Amino acid sequence: MAKKRALITGITGQDGSYLAELLLSKNYEVYGVVRKSSQRAFDNIAHVQDKINLFYSDLLDPVSLKKIFKVVSPDEIYNLASQSSPGESFKQPVYTAQITGLGAHRVIETAKDVCPKARFYQASSSEMFGWAREVPQNEETPFNPANPYAAAKLYAHSIARIYRKSYDMFISCGILFNHESPRRGLEFVTQKIAYAAACAKLGIDTSKHLNEEGEPIVKGGKVALGNLAAERDWGFAGDYVKAMWLSLQKPKANDFVVATGVVHKVSDFCREAFAYVGLDYKKFVVVDKRFIRPTETGPLIGDSSFARRTLGWKPEVDFNHLVALMVDANINRLGGQDNTN
Helix, strand or coil: CCCCEEEEECCCCHHHHHHHHHHHHCCCEEEEEECCCCCCCCHHHCCCHHHCEEEECCCCCHHHHHHHHHHHCCCEEEECCCCCCHHHHHHCHHHHHHHHHHHHHHHHHHHHHHCCCCEEEEEEEHHHHCCCCCCCECCCCCCCCCCHHHHHHHHHHHHHHHHHHHCCCCEEEEEECCEECCCCCCCCHHHHHHHHHHHHHHCCCCCCCECCCCCECEECCEEEECCCCCEECCEEHHHHHHHHHHHCCCCCCCEEEECCCCCEEHHHHHHHHHHHCCCCHHHCEEECHHHCCCCCCCCCCECCHHHHHHHCCCCCCCHHHHHHHHHHHHHHHCCCCCCCC
16 A cells, blocks of 8 residues: 655644654655745754655745645645744734745645645644633634734635635644644744753853844843743644644544643743752743733633544643753753753
Protein backbone atom coordinates (compact mmCIF):
# COMPACT_ATOMS: atom_id res chain seq x y z
CA MET A 1 0.00 0.00 0.00
CA ALA A 2 1.37 3.40 -1.00
CA LYS A 3 2.30 5.83 1.74
CA LYS A 4 0.05 8.82 2.31
CA ARG A 5 1.55 12.15 1.31
CA ALA A 6 1.19 15.18 3.58
CA LEU A 7 2.14 18.76 2.72
CA ILE A 8 2.77 21.19 5.60
CA THR A 9 3.12 24.95 5.23
CA GLY A 10 5.03 26.47 8.14
CA ILE A 11 6.90 23.21 8.75
CA THR A 12 9.87 24.89 10.48
CA GLY A 13 7.66 26.39 13.18
CA GLN A 14 6.73 24.89 16.51
CA ASP A 15 3.55 23.16 15.30
CA GLY A 16 4.97 22.18 11.93
CA SER A 17 7.90 20.36 13.47
CA TYR A 18 5.78 18.38 15.94
CA LEU A 19 3.31 17.55 13.18
CA ALA A 20 6.11 16.36 10.88
CA GLU A 21 7.33 14.03 13.64
CA LEU A 22 3.84 12.66 14.18
CA LEU A 23 3.22 12.01 10.49
CA LEU A 24 6.61 10.35 10.03
CA SER A 25 5.77 8.06 12.94
CA LYS A 26 2.63 7.08 11.01
CA ASN A 27 4.65 6.27 7.89
CA TYR A 28 3.65 9.30 5.82
CA GLU A 29 5.75 10.91 3.14
CA VAL A 30 6.15 14.43 4.53
CA TYR A 31 6.67 17.54 2.40
CA GLY A 32 7.11 21.06 3.72
CA VAL A 33 6.92 24.60 2.37
CA VAL A 34 9.58 27.00 3.66
CA ARG A 35 9.63 30.74 3.01
CA LYS A 36 12.24 31.88 0.49
CA SER A 37 13.17 34.86 2.66
CA SER A 38 12.94 33.06 5.98
CA GLN A 39 15.70 33.88 8.43
CA ARG A 40 14.44 31.23 10.84
CA ALA A 41 16.94 28.50 11.54
CA PHE A 42 15.79 24.96 10.86
CA ASP A 43 16.55 23.93 14.45
CA ASN A 44 13.02 22.63 15.03
CA ILE A 45 13.24 20.11 12.18
CA ALA A 46 17.01 19.45 12.15
CA HIS A 47 16.55 15.99 13.68
CA VAL A 48 14.10 14.91 10.92
CA GLN A 49 15.26 17.05 8.01
CA ASP A 50 16.77 14.08 6.20
CA LYS A 51 13.38 12.36 6.30
CA ILE A 52 11.28 15.17 4.83
CA ASN A 53 11.17 16.97 1.49
CA LEU A 54 11.32 20.77 1.50
CA PHE A 55 10.22 23.31 -1.10
CA TYR A 56 10.96 27.02 -1.04
CA SER A 57 7.97 29.28 -1.57
CA ASP A 58 5.68 31.51 0.45
CA LEU A 59 2.01 32.27 0.73
CA LEU A 60 2.38 35.39 -1.44
CA ASP A 61 3.44 33.33 -4.47
CA PRO A 62 0.50 31.41 -5.96
CA VAL A 63 2.48 30.32 -9.03
CA SER A 64 5.11 28.41 -7.05
CA LEU A 65 2.47 27.06 -4.69
CA LYS A 66 0.61 25.56 -7.65
CA LYS A 67 3.82 23.95 -8.93
CA ILE A 68 4.51 22.43 -5.50
CA PHE A 69 0.98 21.06 -5.17
CA LYS A 70 1.23 19.47 -8.61
CA VAL A 71 4.58 17.83 -7.80
CA VAL A 72 3.53 16.52 -4.39
CA SER A 73 -0.09 15.62 -5.18
CA PRO A 74 -0.82 15.47 -1.42
CA ASP A 75 -3.46 13.38 0.30
CA GLU A 76 -3.47 15.78 3.24
CA ILE A 77 -2.60 19.48 3.47
CA TYR A 78 -1.89 21.27 6.74
CA ASN A 79 -1.82 25.06 6.45
CA LEU A 80 0.10 26.22 9.51
CA ALA A 81 2.03 29.15 8.01
CA SER A 82 1.20 32.64 9.25
CA GLN A 83 2.52 35.75 10.91
CA SER A 84 1.61 34.24 14.23
CA SER A 85 2.24 36.93 16.84
CA PRO A 86 -0.85 38.96 17.88
CA GLY A 87 1.38 41.65 19.37
CA GLU A 88 3.50 41.94 16.24
CA SER A 89 0.34 42.22 14.13
CA PHE A 90 -0.23 45.71 15.49
CA LYS A 91 3.19 46.70 14.10
CA GLN A 92 2.69 44.89 10.77
CA PRO A 93 -1.08 44.78 10.23
CA VAL A 94 -1.09 44.75 6.41
CA TYR A 95 1.65 42.13 6.19
CA THR A 96 -0.25 40.02 8.72
CA ALA A 97 -3.39 40.30 6.61
CA GLN A 98 -1.45 39.30 3.49
CA ILE A 99 0.19 36.22 5.04
CA THR A 100 -2.27 35.03 7.66
CA GLY A 101 -5.49 35.92 5.85
CA LEU A 102 -4.97 36.13 2.09
CA GLY A 103 -2.09 33.65 2.26
CA ALA A 104 -4.39 30.99 3.64
CA HIS A 105 -6.93 31.85 0.94
CA ARG A 106 -4.27 31.29 -1.73
CA VAL A 107 -3.40 27.89 -0.29
CA ILE A 108 -7.06 26.84 -0.18
CA GLU A 109 -7.66 28.12 -3.72
CA THR A 110 -4.59 26.24 -4.94
CA ALA A 111 -5.86 23.05 -3.33
CA LYS A 112 -9.24 23.54 -5.02
CA ASP A 113 -7.59 23.92 -8.42
CA VAL A 114 -4.91 21.23 -8.17
CA CYS A 115 -6.02 18.60 -5.66
CA PRO A 116 -9.64 19.23 -4.61
CA LYS A 117 -9.99 15.75 -3.11
CA ALA A 118 -7.10 16.26 -0.65
CA ARG A 119 -8.07 16.62 2.97
CA PHE A 120 -7.22 20.09 4.24
CA TYR A 121 -6.47 21.37 7.74
CA GLN A 122 -6.69 25.11 8.40
CA ALA A 123 -5.02 26.38 11.56
CA SER A 124 -7.53 28.74 13.15
CA SER A 125 -7.00 30.45 16.49
CA SER A 126 -8.69 31.17 19.80
CA GLU A 127 -7.65 34.80 19.22
CA MET A 128 -10.67 35.00 16.90
CA PHE A 129 -12.88 35.07 20.01
CA GLY A 130 -11.08 38.27 21.04
CA TRP A 131 -13.22 40.24 23.45
CA ALA A 132 -14.93 37.02 24.41
CA ARG A 133 -18.71 37.16 24.49
CA GLU A 134 -19.01 34.04 26.62
CA VAL A 135 -16.73 31.94 28.82
CA PRO A 136 -15.66 29.26 28.07
CA GLN A 137 -15.63 29.40 24.27
CA ASN A 138 -16.77 26.57 22.00
CA GLU A 139 -17.44 26.08 18.28
CA GLU A 140 -20.68 28.08 18.50
CA THR A 141 -19.30 31.07 20.39
CA PRO A 142 -19.48 34.29 18.29
CA PHE A 143 -16.14 35.61 17.10
CA ASN A 144 -15.08 39.11 18.14
CA PRO A 145 -11.44 39.72 17.07
CA ALA A 146 -9.43 42.28 19.02
CA ASN A 147 -6.21 42.52 16.99
CA PRO A 148 -5.12 42.39 13.33
CA TYR A 149 -3.82 38.81 13.68
CA ALA A 150 -7.21 37.64 14.95
CA ALA A 151 -9.01 39.46 12.15
CA ALA A 152 -6.75 37.82 9.55
CA LYS A 153 -7.28 34.40 11.12
CA LEU A 154 -11.04 34.94 11.09
CA TYR A 155 -10.91 35.79 7.38
CA ALA A 156 -8.98 32.57 6.68
CA HIS A 157 -11.35 30.56 8.90
CA SER A 158 -14.38 32.01 7.11
CA ILE A 159 -12.92 31.28 3.66
CA ALA A 160 -12.18 27.70 4.73
CA ARG A 161 -15.80 27.21 5.76
CA ILE A 162 -17.09 28.84 2.58
CA TYR A 163 -14.97 26.56 0.37
CA ARG A 164 -15.99 23.52 2.42
CA LYS A 165 -19.66 24.21 1.75
CA SER A 166 -19.42 25.71 -1.74
CA TYR A 167 -16.99 23.26 -3.37
CA ASP A 168 -17.56 20.15 -1.25
CA MET A 169 -13.94 20.22 -0.09
CA PHE A 170 -12.83 18.36 3.03
CA ILE A 171 -11.56 21.28 5.13
CA SER A 172 -11.39 20.97 8.91
CA CYS A 173 -10.49 23.97 11.03
CA GLY A 174 -8.77 23.59 14.37
CA ILE A 175 -9.56 26.51 16.66
CA LEU A 176 -6.48 26.00 18.79
CA PHE A 177 -6.06 27.79 22.07
CA ASN A 178 -2.60 28.87 23.20
CA HIS A 179 -0.13 26.02 22.98
CA GLU A 180 3.54 26.19 23.83
CA SER A 181 6.65 24.02 23.85
CA PRO A 182 10.44 24.21 24.06
CA ARG A 183 10.31 24.97 20.31
CA ARG A 184 8.32 28.16 20.76
CA GLY A 185 10.03 31.29 19.38
CA LEU A 186 11.74 33.58 21.86
CA GLU A 187 9.47 36.46 20.81
CA PHE A 188 6.54 34.81 22.63
CA VAL A 189 5.87 35.74 26.24
CA THR A 190 5.85 32.17 27.57
CA GLN A 191 9.25 31.43 26.07
CA LYS A 192 10.66 34.73 27.34
CA ILE A 193 9.51 33.79 30.84
CA ALA A 194 11.01 30.30 30.64
CA TYR A 195 14.22 31.76 29.23
CA ALA A 196 14.42 34.34 32.01
CA ALA A 197 13.90 31.67 34.67
CA ALA A 198 16.76 29.67 33.13
CA CYS A 199 18.98 32.76 33.17
CA ALA A 200 18.15 33.35 36.83
CA LYS A 201 18.92 29.72 37.63
CA LEU A 202 22.30 29.97 35.89
CA GLY A 203 23.18 33.40 37.27
CA ILE A 204 23.09 35.11 33.87
CA ASP A 205 22.67 38.85 34.45
CA THR A 206 22.39 39.93 30.80
CA SER A 207 21.36 37.45 28.09
CA LYS A 208 22.83 36.96 24.64
CA HIS A 209 19.43 36.56 23.01
CA LEU A 210 17.42 39.68 22.18
CA ASN A 211 13.74 40.56 22.49
CA GLU A 212 11.55 42.15 19.81
CA GLU A 213 12.92 45.58 20.69
CA GLY A 214 16.48 44.45 19.97
CA GLU A 215 17.46 44.45 23.63
CA PRO A 216 18.65 41.54 25.79
CA ILE A 217 15.67 39.48 26.95
CA VAL A 218 17.25 39.54 30.40
CA LYS A 219 19.01 42.80 31.26
CA GLY A 220 20.40 43.57 34.68
CA GLY A 221 18.82 40.35 35.93
CA LYS A 222 15.31 41.48 34.89
CA VAL A 223 12.95 40.42 32.11
CA ALA A 224 10.52 43.01 30.74
CA LEU A 225 6.99 41.75 30.06
CA GLY A 226 3.59 43.21 29.21
CA ASN A 227 0.23 42.55 30.85
CA LEU A 228 0.74 40.04 33.67
CA ALA A 229 -3.02 39.80 34.27
CA ALA A 230 -3.81 38.47 30.78
CA GLU A 231 -5.55 35.08 31.04
CA ARG A 232 -4.91 32.19 28.67
CA ASP A 233 -5.65 28.49 28.27
CA TRP A 234 -2.18 26.99 27.71
CA GLY A 235 -1.50 23.50 26.40
CA PHE A 236 1.41 21.57 24.87
CA ALA A 237 1.96 21.84 21.11
CA GLY A 238 2.90 18.17 20.85
CA ASP A 239 -0.57 17.26 22.13
CA TYR A 240 -2.36 19.71 19.85
CA VAL A 241 -0.89 18.47 16.56
CA LYS A 242 -2.49 15.11 17.32
CA ALA A 243 -5.86 16.85 17.13
CA MET A 244 -4.87 18.28 13.74
CA TRP A 245 -4.19 14.82 12.36
CA LEU A 246 -7.28 13.29 13.96
CA SER A 247 -9.50 15.97 12.43
CA LEU A 248 -8.54 14.77 8.93
CA GLN A 249 -9.20 11.10 9.70
CA LYS A 250 -12.94 11.46 10.31
CA PRO A 251 -15.59 10.84 7.63
CA LYS A 252 -16.79 14.46 7.78
CA ALA A 253 -14.88 17.75 7.98
CA ASN A 254 -15.74 20.08 10.83
CA ASP A 255 -14.49 22.81 13.17
CA PHE A 256 -12.88 21.79 16.45
CA VAL A 257 -11.94 23.79 19.52
CA VAL A 258 -8.72 22.33 20.93
CA ALA A 259 -7.93 23.41 24.49
CA THR A 260 -7.25 22.24 28.03
CA GLY A 261 -10.15 24.13 29.62
CA VAL A 262 -7.85 25.42 32.36
CA VAL A 263 -6.98 29.12 32.55
CA HIS A 264 -3.86 30.78 33.97
CA LYS A 265 -2.63 34.35 34.09
CA VAL A 266 0.73 35.40 32.68
CA SER A 267 1.75 36.00 36.29
CA ASP A 268 0.92 32.34 37.04
CA PHE A 269 3.29 31.28 34.26
CA CYS A 270 5.96 33.52 35.79
CA ARG A 271 5.36 32.12 39.27
CA GLU A 272 5.55 28.50 38.11
CA ALA A 273 8.65 29.00 35.93
CA PHE A 274 10.70 30.73 38.60
CA ALA A 275 9.40 28.47 41.39
CA TYR A 276 10.62 25.49 39.34
CA VAL A 277 14.17 26.79 39.79
CA GLY A 278 13.56 27.76 43.42
CA LEU A 279 13.11 31.51 42.94
CA ASP A 280 10.46 34.25 43.37
CA TYR A 281 9.47 35.73 40.01
CA LYS A 282 8.71 39.13 41.54
CA LYS A 283 12.44 39.73 41.96
CA PHE A 284 13.11 39.18 38.25
CA VAL A 285 10.03 40.41 36.32
CA VAL A 286 9.21 44.02 35.44
CA VAL A 287 6.27 45.37 33.44
CA ASP A 288 7.18 47.42 30.38
CA LYS A 289 4.37 49.29 28.60
CA ARG A 290 6.07 48.68 25.24
CA PHE A 291 5.00 45.04 25.52
CA ILE A 292 1.36 45.74 26.40
CA ARG A 293 -0.98 45.32 23.43
CA PRO A 294 -3.18 48.30 22.50
CA THR A 295 -6.16 46.02 23.19
CA GLU A 296 -6.24 42.85 25.29
CA THR A 297 -8.35 39.79 24.64
CA GLY A 298 -9.95 37.33 26.95
CA PRO A 299 -10.32 35.62 29.15
CA LEU A 300 -9.77 32.90 26.55
CA ILE A 301 -10.77 29.50 27.92
CA GLY A 302 -11.64 26.66 25.58
CA ASP A 303 -14.43 24.11 25.82
CA SER A 304 -13.00 21.22 23.79
CA SER A 305 -15.73 18.72 24.66
CA PHE A 306 -16.71 18.32 20.98
CA ALA A 307 -13.15 17.44 19.95
CA ARG A 308 -12.76 15.09 22.91
CA ARG A 309 -16.01 13.34 22.09
CA THR A 310 -15.69 13.29 18.28
CA LEU A 311 -11.94 12.82 17.81
CA GLY A 312 -11.14 10.90 20.98
CA TRP A 313 -8.55 13.58 21.76
CA LYS A 314 -7.41 14.88 25.13
CA PRO A 315 -4.38 16.84 26.36
CA GLU A 316 -1.74 14.78 28.11
CA VAL A 317 0.80 17.39 29.30
CA ASP A 318 -0.48 19.60 32.12
CA PHE A 319 0.47 23.21 32.83
CA ASN A 320 3.18 22.52 35.41
CA HIS A 321 4.85 19.89 33.20
CA LEU A 322 4.71 22.23 30.21
CA VAL A 323 6.44 25.03 32.11
CA ALA A 324 9.10 22.62 33.39
CA LEU A 325 9.79 21.36 29.86
CA MET A 326 10.31 24.90 28.63
CA VAL A 327 12.55 25.97 31.50
CA ASP A 328 14.69 22.83 31.18
CA ALA A 329 15.06 23.41 27.43
CA ASN A 330 16.26 26.96 28.03
CA ILE A 331 18.74 25.81 30.64
CA ASN A 332 20.13 23.47 28.00
CA ARG A 333 20.01 26.23 25.38
CA LEU A 334 22.15 28.42 27.62
CA GLY A 335 24.68 25.66 28.19
CA GLY A 336 23.86 24.78 31.76
CA GLN A 337 22.92 21.51 33.38
CA ASP A 338 19.60 21.22 35.11
CA ASN A 339 19.92 20.08 38.72
CA THR A 340 16.28 20.70 39.59
CA ASN A 341 14.39 17.63 40.82
